[in-house]
Amino acid sequence: MIRLEHVTKTFQTRDGDVHAVKDVSLDIAEGQIFGIIGFSGAGKSTLVRCMNLLERPEEGKVIFDGKNLLDLDAAGLRHARQKMSMIFQHFNLMRSRTVYENIALPLRMEKRPKEEIDKKVMELLDLIDLVERRDSYPSQLSGGQKQRVAIARALATDPKVLLCDEATSALDPQTTQSILHLIRRINRERNITVVVITHEMLVVKEICDRVAVMEAGRVVETNDLVPIFINPIEEITRNFINTTNESAKIQELLDTGHPLTQLAENQQLVRLTYTPENAAEPIISRLAEKLGVESSIIFGNIEVIRDEPIGTIVTKMTGSDQQLKDALALCREAGIRTEVMKRGNID
Numbered sequence: 150m151i152r153l154e155h156v157t158k159t160f161q162t163r164d165g166d167v168h169a170v171k172d173v174s175l176d177i178a179e180g181q182i183f184g185i186i187g188f189s190g191a192g193k194s195t196l197v198r199c200m201n202l203l204e205r206p207e208e209g210k211v212i213f214d215g216k217n218l219l220d221l222d223a224a225g226l227r228h229a230r231q232k233m234s235m236i237f238q239h240f241n242l243m244r245s246r247t248v249y250e251n252i253a254l255p256l257r258m259e260k261r262p263k264e265e266i267d268k269k270v271m272e273l274l275d276l277i278d279l280v281e282r283r284d285s286y287p288s289q290l291s292g293g294q295k296q297r298v299a300i301a302r303a304l305a306t307d308p309k310v311l312l313c314d315e316a317t318s319a320l321d322p323q324t325t326q327s328i329l330h331l332i333r334r335i336n337r338e339r340n341i342t343v344v345v346i347t348h349e350m351l352v353v354k355e356i357c358d359r360v361a362v363m364e365a366g367r368v369v370e371t372n373d374l375v376p377i378f379i380n381p382i383e384e385i386t387r388n389f390i391n392t393t394n395e396s397a398k399i400q401e402l403l404d405t406g407h408p409l410t411q412l413a414e415n416q417q418l419v420r421l422t423y424t425p426e427n428a429a430e431p432i433i434s435r436l437a438e439k440l441g442v443e444s445s446i447i448f449g450n451i452e453v454i455r456d457e458p459i460g461t462i463v464t465k466m467t468g469s470d471q472q473l474k475d476a477l478a479l480c481r482e483a484g485i486r487t488e489v490m491k492r493g494n495i496d
């Protein structure tokens with residue numbers, strides 16, 4: 150549906166060039182919810198704005214529905230943009246217009262007949278569950294309600310793609326959940342491809358089918374949701390994933406030198422991540438029986454991602470240098486991901 154090929158965007162500023170997006174290639178399939186995650190300044194907003202040419206990349210191709218948008222004339226681009234709607238963190242509603250008028254606006258700009266506009270707006274008000282608030286002004290609505298109106302307005306022109314730039318970042322967790330459910334419903338029921346820009350892995354975990362991780366203008370890792378949780382390659386990806394479970398707390402305990410994380414010279418602290426396929430493996434007893442390595446569990450957690458349970462435990466393993474190395478190898482052989490968080494002899 151959307152393909153970016155070697156997209157590069159540089160801003161010229163008084164302080165020099167800012168390389169916001171560097172050589173990014175991505176493939177977003179029709180019907181997918183595609184997440185782009187990264188810290189502030191990673192280039193996510195610029196990248197998504199390159200998708201509808203709100204920012205014009207100086208290099209690369211932006212292919213939407215088989216056409217390179219950079220080759221289109223003004224009319225062609227206008228037409229393509231009607232099929233790609235966008236919602237924002239701060240909703241961007243017209244404050245002087247009612248809910249009804251805000252949703253009707255894109256249709257009025259297209260000079261659609263009044264009856265058609267009325268039918269469409271009422272259908273969308275029903276979808277966002279705000280029929281009763283049709284005559285309210287944005288200032289009379291909660292943040293979640295405002296975002297619902299923005300979503301309805303974005304859907305008015307029957308887009309094929311919905312671009313969401315930090316759409317839930319200004320909302321509380323409960324409202325975030327309800328907006329994410331609405332986005333997922335729209336995706337499923339209307340077959341609208343969704344691109345979600347976020348700095349929160351919880352958002353990715355909740356609704357995305359596939360995710361790209363951005364760092365300093367580049368996409369450093371892309372994968373489907375479950376594999377990226379089971380086997381993240383880049384450190385930044387691992388850090389994002391750890392924000393979705395309590396195992397990040399272990400890092401805090403490590404950083405503050407908590408007694409639980411103090412190690413003797415013959416110990417190592419290891420995070421083990423396992424999936425249903427290898428969960429049956431009695432790894433802790435096998436380490437003891439086969440290698441004589443003792444393990445004490447200091448943390449355990451199971452997350453369910455797309456109905457797939459993914460377990461994490463953090464263990465303190467005790468043994469000689471060789472035994473500890475063999476322990477890691479045995480875990481890996483069993484398909485369990487291992488990450489040594491700390492070694493006793495390098496305190």
Ligand SMILES: Nc1ncnc2c1ncn2[C@@H]1O[C@H](COP(=O)(O)OP(=O)(O)OP(=O)(O)O)[C@@H](O)[C@H]1O
Binds near residue numbers: 169191193194196348
């Ligand atoms: N119009 C602009 N002019 C100059 N620099 C810009 C412009 N827009 C973005 N940048 C710079 O490009 C880099 C990437 O910004 P961008 O907003 O795309 O990142 P982001 O990952 O979306 O971060 P945030 O979530 O904070 O918006 C930043 O260094 C930013 O300051």
